[in-house]
Amino acid sequence: MKYNEQTGEIYLDAFTSAPERKLRTGEIIIHAGDTAKQVFNIIEGCLMVSRVGKDGRRQVMSFLFRNNFVGLTATEKYFFTVQAVTPAKVVCCTRNHLEKYLADEHDAEKTFRNMVFRVLENSLDLVYSLGQRTAIERLSLFLLYLRRQYQVSGAELPNPDLIPLPMSRQDIADFLGLKKETVSRSFSELEKRQLISRPDAHSALLTEVEGLRNLAGIMDFSSPLRLAGPRLKDKPG
Amino acid sequence: MKYNEQTGEIYLDAFTSAPERKLRTGEIIIHAGDTAKQVFNIIEGCLMVSRVGKDGRRQVMSFLFRNNFVGLTATEKYFFTVQAVTPAKVVCCTRNHLEKYLADEHDAEKTFRNMVFRVLENSLDLVYSLGQRTAIERLSLFLLYLRRQYQVSGAELPNPDLIPLPMSRQDIADFLGLKKETVSRSFSELEKRQLISRPDAHSALLTEVEGLRNLAGIMDFSSPLRLAGPRLKDKPG
DNA sequence: CGAGGTGTTGACTGATGTCAATGATGGTGG
DNA sequence: CCACCATCATTGACATCAGTCAACACCTCG
Numbered sequence: 128m129k130y131n132e133q134t135g136e137i138y139l140d141a142f143t144s145a146p147e148r149k150l151r152t153g154e155i156i157i158h159a160g161d162t163a164k165q166v167f168n169i170i171e172g173c174l175m176v177s178r179v180g181k182d183g184r185r186q187v188m189s190f191l192f193r194n195n196f197v198g199l200t201a202t203e204k205y206f207f208t209v210q211a212v213t214p215a216k217v218v219c220c221t222r223n224h225l226e227k228y229l230a231d232e233h234d235a236e237k238t239f240r241n242m243v244f245r246v247l248e249n250s251l252d253l254v255y256s257l258g259q260r261t262a263i264e265r266l267s268l269f270l271l272y273l274r275r276q277y278q279v280s281g282a283e284l285p286n287p288d289l290i291p292l293p294m295s296r297q298d299i300a301d302f303l304g305l306k307k308e309t310v311s312r313s314f315s316e317l318e319k320r321q322l323i324s325r326p327d328a329h330s331a332l333l334t335e336v337e338g339l340r341n342l343a344g345i346m347d348f349s350s351p352l353r354l355a356g357p358r359l360k361d362k363p364g
Numbered sequence: 365m366k367y368n369e370q371t372g373e374i375y376l377d378a379f380t381s382a383p384e385r386k387l388r389t390g391e392i393i394i395h396a397g398d399t400a401k402q403v404f405n406i407i408e409g410c411l412m413v414s415r416v417g418k419d420g421r422r423q424v425m426s427f428l429f430r431n432n433f434v435g436l437t438a439t440e441k442y443f444f445t446v447q448a449v450t451p452a453k454v455v456c457c458t459r460n461h462l463e464k465y466l467a468d469e470h471d472a473e474k475t476f477r478n479m480v481f482r483v484l485e486n487s488l489d490l491v492y493s494l495g496q497r498t499a500i501e502r503l504s505l506f507l508l509y510l511r512r513q514y515q516v517s518g519a520e521l522p523n524p525d526l527i528p529l530p531m532s533r534q535d536i537a538d539f540l541g542l543k544k545e546t547v548s549r550s551f552s553e554l555e556k557r558q559l560i561s562r563p564d565a566h567s568a569l570l571t572e573v574e575g576l577r578n579l580a581g582i583m584d585f586s587s588p589l590r591l592a593g594p595r596l597k598d599k600p601g
Numbered sequence: 602c603g604a605g606g607t608g609t610t611g612a613c614t615g616a617t618g619t620c621a622a623t624g625a626t627g628g629t630g631g
Numbered sequence: 632c633c634a635c636c637a638t639c640a641t642t643g644a645c646a647t648c649a650g651t652c653a654a655c656a657c658c659t660c661g
Contacts, residue, residue, distance in 0.1 A: 178488070178492055180492070180496060180581050181581055182581060184496040184497075185496075186491060186492045186495045186496050188488055188491060199481065199484075200481065201477075201478045201481030201482060201485065202485075206485070207488075230470075233467075236473055237463075239477075240438075240473075240476075240477055240480065241438045243477065243480050243481065243484065244436065244437065244438030244480065245438055246484060247436075247480065247483060247484045247487060248437075248438065248439075248443070250484060250487040250488055250491060251415070251425055251444075251487055253491050254423060254425060254487060254490050254491055254494060255415055255417070255423045257491060257494035257495045257541060258423045258494045258538075258539075258540075258541030259417060259421040259422075259423050259541065261648075261649090262648080262649065295607070295608090296607075296608060296609095297607085301495075302495075303495075304494060304495030304496065305649075305650090306649075306650055306651080307607090307608080308608090308609080308610085308649090308650075308651080308652095309648090309649055309650070310608095311608060311609050311610080312609085312610080312649090314608095314609090315609075315610085328607080328608060328609090328657085328658090344417050344418055344419060498616080498617095499616080499617070532638095532639070532640090533639075533640060533641095534639085542617075542618090543617075543618055543619080544639090544640080545617090545618075545619080545620095545640090545641080545642085546616090546617055546618075547640095548640060548641050548642080549617090549641085549642080551640095551641090552641075552642085564625095564626090565625080565626080565639080565640060565641090566626095
């Protein structure tokens with residue numbers, strides 16, 4: 128098993144010799160409501176996890192890349208949908224197989240738990256963004272987040288600051304809790320402020336990473352303490 | 365060990381004979397940035413988990429009640445703050461003790477993992493709320509969420525629809541990603557629509573639970589599939 | 602070349618935020 | 632016990648950011 132403490136990237140041996148599956152762009156591998164039988168590890172490409180409400184509103188929960196894991200749930204059924212954003216390749220194994228593997232391999236259990244914590248921490252990052260940040264701040268953070276994802280997943284980009292954006296503006300909007308027009312406008316605003324330039328609609332060149340970091344309000348994505356605030360005093364309620 | 369599959373409530377024997385600690389209102393038991401040495405189980409009272417950004421913006425991540433667990437992290441340091449909203453009682457045990465306990469007790473490991481999943485699912489619920497719902501929808505959901513928390517934690521309320529609100533409007537606002545004035549206005553609006561009435565500022569009587577559910581867009585909080593949407597078709601991206 | 606999907610931009614609307622005044626609540630000390 | 636003060640909650644008037652609706656540009660695929 129390989130595990131990257133910094134990023135939560137994992138490769139479980141449970142997936143060794145597991146069957147591979149190719150996905151077309153837009154193909155759905157997990158439907159919300161289906162019985163949760165399988166878990167997947169991404170070999171290549173980009174997948175999107177989302178949840179759709181009764182009235183059709185959609186929230187994208189995460190974009191996943193190589194070595195990310197998907198299919199986790201405590202319940203019998205998936206409560207989210209997973210779809211390929213680009214052509215992708217995944218390996219699948221059954222939940223039973225994973226359970227058994229975790230039961231047998233003692234170290235794996237702890238590693239796996241840490242991985243789940245990572246997912247939780249990402250989710251809490253998103254909560255902070257959606258609850259507290261403005262549109263342009265969210266987009267800045269999103270670009271930095273993608274930059275890190277590519278670094279971490281070992282993508283061979285010609286330039287680490289030239290970020291591919293395989294997903295649509297609508298997908299980004301649904302991730303950031305905005306409308307697609309607002310996403311477009313925020314891209315334009317970032318360009319106007321000379322923090323990025325846009326070679327084309329599906330890539331962004333980060334020309335001022337520090338400026339983006341300031342806007343996003345983070346020190347460093349790799350820090351476990353991502354949002355250190357002032358130490359609070361006890362306050363009588 | 366007691367574990368409630370529906371709610372994720374847990375009581376680990378790891379806490380048996382663990383030292384008890386009393387908390388005053390407003391007292392902080394976990395400071396973001398401190399080394400994560402301890403974990404806690406709540407015996408009584410209400411605790412609040414939050415994160416504060418560099419510029420002082422605060423996001424409340426959750427309100428916790430009896431039998432909820434707090435102190436989880438994959439990293440060496442806490443990246444969140446935990447504070448008592450009411451006078452509270454907790455039992456603490458060291459992370460090491462918990463780790464060891466989980467290593468020895470085979471079943472505990474799986475139970476514990478399920479518990480972490482519950483926390484994750486709550487966090488994803490919050491992501492959906494913050495990203496997709498309006499102010500009044502978020503507040504409706506919040507009231508239903510509290511109602512369930514009290515039910516589940518076995519609180520002996522004279523009326524299960526008369527919900528105590530021990531936290532301040534500011535706390536609620538920081539949880540729902542709103543300003544306190546907007547929270548006030550949304551309370552007034554719910555009252556105007558006759559979905560709730562307000563005996564006083566720190567309790568709400570839910571007079572039309574179904575109406576609140578419709579507004580919040582959920583079928584039932586206890587359902588694992590909380591937000592069933594229409595089954596999606598593969599779409600070429 | 603045309604059609605349809607996607608992205609950008611503009612004009613306007615509306616929901617939430619901001620600022621400020623007033624009203625309620627709760628704790629403290631006379 | 633009550634009066635006072637500080638804090639918190641509510642409400643109103645106004646500002647602002649993001650959403651809506653619509654036009655147009657662009658790209659891809661036939």
